[in-house]
Amino acid sequence: MKQSKLILPIIVISQFCCTSLWFAGNGVMADLMVNFNLKESALGHLTSAVQFGFILGTLIFAVLAIADRFSPSKVFLTCALLGSLFNAGLIWEGNNLSSILSLRFITGFFLAGIYPVxxxxxxxxxxxGLGKSLGFLVGALVVGTAFPHLAKEMTGAFPWKSVMVLTSFLGALGGLLMFIMVPDGPYRKPGNKLEISASFDVFRNHKFRSAAIGYFGHMWELYAFWAFVPIILRTYSVKHPEAAFNVPLLSFLIIGVGGLACVLGGYLAQKLGTKRIAFIALLLSCGCSLFSPLMFLTESESFFIGFLLFWGMVVIADSPLFSTLVAQNASAEIKGTALTIVNCIGFSITIISIQLLNVLQATINPIYIYPILGLGPILGLIVLYKKNKPHQTKPKLH
Structure with a gap:
């Protein structure tokens, strides 16, 4: 009984440690640009490389049903150790843009055995109480994703390579904690055979499909917002030179505060319903996207930062709720596969939105590019609203 109380905290700590690998490159982006002569557009390419790796990884993991056929804790450990190894590869002085993108791609590939697993x-x-549990879990992902920005701030007096070494150490530690302290769960039903079609058959369930589309709309906005938080801060500083922002620290806070929102969303979902809270969070983040040009016009630095902190909360609050709906509407034998294939498609979508912002920031005034992030949430809201409407039965003709 005592061990069962430790299960969730250990999963959360492990998830935090391992997902710090995700934005490790972003946290030291300015140093990478100086040391390896990279262009400003490298930020989008660096983030997309991780996403591409994650997408390929999740596709392979889903098709082969890795998380359902093998012990999830062992899969988690293996991927954590390999992901940490390739993450540390960035410290090699002989790197160039191609090798950096390759290393981030491979790191992303092994993250496929960490986040959905x-x-x-x-x-x-x-x-x-799965919604509450996943709220803590995704909250750990958020703080882990934001952590490299904080690590950069904390290790400012040290070489940038210390951030890469620290995140790799944390990744390996997280994998070991999961393997040693978290046994296979009581609700696990191993998939004994390989069924290639299982990863796509789940979409025949209309409730599963509705939750998945809501998640896809949310993902269109999420990682593009996270990737461009430092650029948003710098854009405001250019327009308002009096604003002296600590970009690494603020980036950590704006992204990291979403972890708190995930936990709060999980508790609210228990009282008010998972789908309802997911709908509200998606609506609020959509509003932030659409009204984002206005935040650059304010002279109040406090209002600007407050807006971004609020956006940082609502942009992620619905993520664990959509994952909960996906898990609840998939059979136990393919639950891991279902979560993985939805992640695969969702992260594929993030590449499109990230690269679209990358192109737009070079062609138009950057303060006007972020409303495009509202398109995904709008689609998700339409699908969720239709599913929430009570079905009216047609009167029978006599």
Whole structure:
């Protein structure tokens, strides 16, 4: 019984440690640009490389049903160790743009055995209160994703390579913690055979499909916003030279505050319903996207930062809720596969939105590019609203 109380905290800590690998390159982007003569557009390419790797990884993991056929904790450990190794490869002085993108791609590939597998592990241990459990889990992902920005701030007096070494150490530590302290869950039903079609058959369930589309709309906005937070801060500083922002620290706070929102969303979902809270969060983040040009016009630095902090909360608050709906509407034997294939498609979408912002920032005034992020949430809201409407039965003709 004592061990069961430690399961969720260990999963959360492991997830935080391992997902710090995700934005490790972004956290030291300015140093990479100086040391390896990279252009400003490298930020979008660097982020997309991780996403591409994650997409390929999740596709392979889903098709081969890795998380359902093998012990999830062992999969998590293997991917954590390999992901940490390739993450540390950035410190090699002989790197160039191609090798950096390759290393980030491979790191992303192994993150496919960390994030969705971590959710699978949580689902295997918590059937009731899954939304709250995934709220903590995705909250750990958020703080882990934001951590490299904080690490850069904390290690400012040290070489940028210390950030890469620190995140790789944390990744390996997280994998070991998961393997040693988290056994296979009581609700796990191993998939004994390989079924290639299983990863696509889940979409025949209309409830699963509705939750998945909502998640896809949310993902269109999420990682593009996260990737461009430092650029948003610098854009405001150019327009308002009096604003002296600590970009690494503020980037950490704006992204990291989403972790708190995930936890709060999980608790609210228990009282008000998972789909309802997901709808509200998606609506609010959509509003932030559409009204984002106005935030650059304010002379108040406090209002600007407050707006970004609020956006940082609502942009991620619905993520664990959509994952909960996906998990609840997939059979136990393919739950890991279902979560993984939805992640695969969702992260494929993030590449399009990130690269679109990359192109737009070079062609038009950057203060006007962020409303495009509202397109995904709008689609998700339409689907969720239609599913929430009560079905009217036609009167029978006599």
């Amino acid at each position: 971590g959710m699978k592990i949580a689902a295997d241990h918590y059937e009731k």
